[in-house]
Amino acid sequence: MADFEPMNWISNVVRPKIRNFLARREVPENLWIKCPDSGQLVFYKDVETNQFVIPGSEYHMRMGAVARLKSVFDGETWFDIAVPEVPIDPLKFRDERRYSDRLKDARAKTSMNDAVKLGYGKLDGMPVVIGVQDFDFMGGSLGMAAGEAVIKGFDTALEKSTPFILFIGSGGARMQEGIFSLMQMPRTTVGVQRLREARLPYIVVLTNPTTGGVTASYAMLGDVHIAEPGALIGFAGPRVIEQTIREKLPEGFQKSEYLREHGMVDMVVHRRELRPLLARMCRILTKAPERVDETAAVVLPAPAEASA
Amino acid sequence: MRSYLDFEKPVAEVDAKAEELKALTDADTSPAIREEVVRLEGKAAETLAALYAGLTPWQKTQVARHPQRPHALDYIAGMITDFTLFAGDRKFAEDEAIVGGLGRFRGESVCIIGHEKGSSTEARLKHNFGMARPEGYRKAVRLMDMADRFDLPVIALVDTPGAYPGIGAEERGQAEAIARSTDACLALGVPNVAVVIGEGGSGGAIAIATANRVLMLQNSIYSVISPEGAASILWRDTAKAQEAATNMKITAEDLLRFGVIDKIVPEPVGGAHRNPAATIAAAADAIAVAFTELGRLDRETLRRQRRDKFLAIGRAVG
Numbered sequence: 089m090a091d092f093e094p095m096n097w098i099s100n101v102v103r104p105k106i107r108n109f110l111a112r113r114e115v116p117e118n119l120w121i122k123c124p125d126s127g128q129l130v131f132y133k134d135v136e137t138n139q140f141v142i143p144g145s146e147y148h149m150r151m152g153a154v155a156r157l158k159s160v161f162d163g164e165t166w167f168d169i170a171v172p173e174v175p176i177d178p179l180k181f182r183d184e185r186r187y188s189d190r191l192k193d194a195r196a197k198t199s200m201n202d203a204v205k206l207g208y209g210k211l212d213g214m215p216v217v218i219g220v221q222d223f224d225f226m227g228g229s230l231g232m233a234a235g236e237a238v239i240k241g242f243d244t245a246l247e248k249s250t251p252f253i254l255f256i257g258s259g260g261a262r263m264q265e266g267i268f269s270l271m272q273m274p275r276t277t278v279g280v281q282r283l284r285e286a287r288l289p290y291i292v293v294l295t296n297p298t299t300g301g302v303t304a305s306y307a308m309l310g311d312v313h314i315a316e317p318g319a320l321i322g323f324a325g326p327r328v329i330e331q332t333i334r335e336k337l338p339e340g341f342q343k344s345e346y347l348r349e350h351g352m353v354d355m356v357v358h359r360r361e362l363r364p365l366l367a368r369m370c371r372i373l374t375k376a377p378e379r380v381d382e383t384a385a386v387v388l389p390a391p392a393e394a395s396a
Numbered sequence: 397m398r399s400y401l402d403f404e405k406p407v408a409e410v411d412a413k414a415e416e417l418k419a420l421t422d423a424d425t426s427p428a429i430r431e432e433v434v435r436l437e438g439k440a441a442e443t444l445a446a447l448y449a450g451l452t453p454w455q456k457t458q459v460a461r462h463p464q465r466p467h468a469l470d471y472i473a474g475m476i477t478d479f480t481l482f483a484g485d486r487k488f489a490e491d492e493a494i495v496g497g498l499g500r501f502r503g504e505s506v507c508i509i510g511h512e513k514g515s516s517t518e519a520r521l522k523h524n525f526g527m528a529r530p531e532g533y534r535k536a537v538r539l540m541d542m543a544d545r546f547d548l549p550v551i552a553l554v555d556t557p558g559a560y561p562g563i564g565a566e567e568r569g570q571a572e573a574i575a576r577s578t579d580a581c582l583a584l585g586v587p588n589v590a591v592v593i594g595e596g597g598s599g600g601a602i603a604i605a606t607a608n609r610v611l612m613l614q615n616s617i618y619s620v621i622s623p624e625g626a627a628s629i630l631w632r633d634t635a636k637a638q639e640a641a642t643n644m645k646i647t648a649e650d651l652l653r654f655g656v657i658d659k660i661v662p663e664p665v666g667g668a669h670r671n672p673a674a675t676i677a678a679a680a681d682a683i684a685v686a687f688t689e690l691g692r693l694d695r696e697t698l699r700r701q702r703r704d705k706f707l708a709i710g711r712a713v714g
Contacts, residue, residue, distance in 0.1 A: 178654070178710065179645050183630035232710050239707070261598075261620045263630055266644045267656050270620040271709045273599060274606040277578050278703045301620070303571035304559075304599040309579060323571035323599070324561030332561050342566060352569050 123147050125318075139359045148316045148359055150296060152198075153205035153220040156255055160218055160363055166209030169217070169244055171201070171237040178232065179266050187264035194226045202233035203258065206241050208248065212367035212379055217245040219254045223297070228258030230302050231265040235272030238306060242279030242290075251289040251370045256307050259325075260300015273305040280309045289373040291366060294321050294344070294353065312369050313353040314362070315344035321353070401458045407447065407666075410440040444666045451615065453647050454638040457623055459615040459667045460594045461557075466672035467526075468495055468510030468553040471593065474676035475683075476501055476508055485534035488568060493524040493560070494532035494604075496539045501551065502684055507543035509536050509604055510553030513594065526595075527560035530573035533603050537573075537580040540588075549687055550588035552581075552604040557622060559600030574603040581606035582702060585695030589686045591661065591679055592616045592648075593668075608702050609686035610656070612648040613679065614663040618656070619646040656709055658686070 120129050125147040135142055139159055140149040151159070158164040181187040195201060203225040207218050219241040221228045228234075238254070245252035261269040283290050292310030296319035303323050315321060322342035330337060340346050344356045357365055371379065400408040414436035417429055451459065459465070472479055472495070479499035483490040496509035511528065514520035543550045559570055581588060581604065590607035596618030605618075612618060621629070623641035628634045645651070648660045661682045664671035693701065 175710065179643065181643055183626075183640075183643070263621055263626055263644075266620050267618060267646070267651060267654065268710045270598060270602055271656060271706065273575075273602050274578050274582060274706045275709065277575070277582055277606075278707055281579065281582060281703075301599050304574035304603075305578060306575070308569070308572040308575040322566050323559065323574070324566065329561045329563065329566065333563065335563075337563065341563065350567050350569070352572060 124149075141359050146317065146358065148296065148318060150223050150257060151359075152224060153200060153222040156220045156222075157205065157207045157209075157218060159359075160211060160253070160366065161207060161209040162211060162213065166207035166218070169206035169208050169240060171204065171206060171233065171240050174232040174236050177264070178268050179264070181264045181266070183264070190226065190264070198222070198225045200225050202231070202237065203228045204234045204237035204241070206237060206244065208244060208250075211253075211363070211370060214367070214370050214374070214376055215248060215250045216370060217241055217248065217250050217252050219252070221254070221256045221258050221302070223257035223259070223295075226262065227260075228256070228302075229260065229262035229269075230258060230272050230300075231262030231269050232272065234258075234262070235269075235275050238272075238276045239279040242276075242283045245288055245290075246282055246286050249286070249288065251291060251374065252283055253291045253293065253366055253370075254306070254310075255293045255295055256298045256302060257295040258298055258300070258302040258307075260302055270301065273301050276306040277309065280306055284311075289370060291369055293362065293366075294347075295319050297321070299323065299325055308352070311373065313355075314365065315347060315353045315356050316359060316362075317344055317356055319344045321347050399462075399464065401455070401462065403455050403458070404444075404447065407440055407444045410436055410443060414440060441665070448615075448666055452638070452642065453617075453645075454623065454641040456615045456647050457617050457641050459669075460613075460617045462667065462669045463515070464669040465594055466668055466675055467515055468512045468555060468593070470515070470672055471510065471553055471591075471676050471679065472497075472499070472508060474673065475680040476506070477503075479508075482535070482539060485531040485538060487531070487534055489529075489531045491524075491529045491532035491535060492522055493526055493528035493556070494536055495523075496536060498548070501549075501680075501687075505546075505548050506551055507539055507548045508551045508553070509539055510551075510593075511556035511600075511604075513555055524560060526556040527558060528556065528600060529560050529562070529565045530568045530570050533559075533573035533577040536577050536604050540577075540580045540584060544584050544586055547586055549586050549690075550584060550607075551683060552588060552590040552607060554590055554592045554596045554601045554605045554618075555594035555616075556597045556600045557595055558597035559603075574599045577603035578606050582706075583699070584702070585699060587687060587690035587693070587698055588702075589683050589690075591683065592618050592657070593679065595622075597622060606702070606706065608690050608698060608705070609658050611659045611661055611679070611682050611686065612651060612657045613661050613668060613675070614648055615667050616648060617641075617646040618648075618651055619644050654709075655712065 123142045123145045126145040140151045177188045204221050290310050291312045294315040298321045347353045417433045476499035481497040495512045511526040512523045513526035514523040588607040589609045590605040592612040623637040626640040627636035651657045664674045668675040
């Protein structure tokens, strides 16, 4: 499911930098990557410094949770919000492999505990809670851990009286948690409702891909729906639809631009425009004054359950 | 004409023999033959009871999908008086995969919504096999809003393979429609009771099943994905559906143990399709009990109870 094809021949010639084993895929194994859209070869560093957008083709690659939080929070800093512990593998599930083993692998690969990471910090001087549902962790799938984390995000925003911004990349339900995965749909909706009742903004950023049960719950219940260009967004996956109707799907079907055309998202926004847009939305919705000089930034007090 | 499921073959054989003999008794009234018929019928009943006492999750899946199983409109006919069917989402279309309307349940005004699969080929097409499009969910939202405004309890009958996966459905916001319907359930200031009467298929089910009380018929199933879907995604082999049905833990027993549902409604021996009237009566009794339990709660308490109930799901599972 990699966004790019590894260029093995070149990594055999050019010795990659010393790898940090704890780091995520932000540290490349290869210096060059191929744009999934145009096929052009680009220097990885250039992609990384361009917020994982391929220069030229403007293809938006997936962005890991840490990189994402860095790209939005002031000074690239925030407080991690601890997410609640949940029971592991409630169904004692196994398909071809044991779910608990798959989970272990995903944790080792991503150094995340599950698919959702939460941060509390400042965006353009305003305190905000930001969540990232990271596709790299088992397809960003929604299980108990991710569900609890999303709820925690809503609850923290409520407690701090801040907006909640959620970046979503998810293939949908975590099948291996069965009915508990399905139950995250109403559970997270409770979170949405609480924030709504407190009249605090909930801003959804739909990234590639956002499908299934995630779309059919909190991903479609935002006050503002923003989508990154070219992201696949839908309820049923294209393959399922094709098999059901036995027809070819139209060009651009279920892409961000298509969703905007059909009234499901407010805007399709290039990643580089995202941060100022989010700041503007938060300010206007909370009736905060126009942007002031950032040098006057105040140090945030740490939330009780957060660790620096 | 009764249709038998594959695992019911032993019952079918005995039933067939008894039928043959019965046909004979019209001509020949010899006591020996009559005795044999009684013996065979007894044997068929025993075999059936034994089979149904130990149904596997896959067998339950088959029972849950039995074409002769009572569907939402049968329940409505059987337990709602003064019923009036409503149509349309007031936005785009009428979707008959979800039926709903107003009527009386044990004398009290109620709103009732349900997925309808249809019981004949014609009806199945008309109701799209219980697979709703966005309009179905938006009609459900409209009915729930009305119920809330007029202080009518809501009954939801859940029976769907899942929401319909089609181009038009996606185009018109299937995901948003489902999300809003779940949202509407959670916002209700009136009591709602959901009964999974057949298949509780994923998001398409939860959209109307987010209720103060969730009941399940004994042989119904409720899952995040169909066993076939799970087999195809996780095993990459649709032939593994039986294994998936077991591993996914989709039976009423499993879900009661997990605290996902509140109560199991027993079915007659041999499944709901062998005695629809008794099944519907049992479901109606269970619904009445649930409403009595919720009876005197005020709007805010009902909302809180529902939210707390769903938030608690999974938190206690070790």
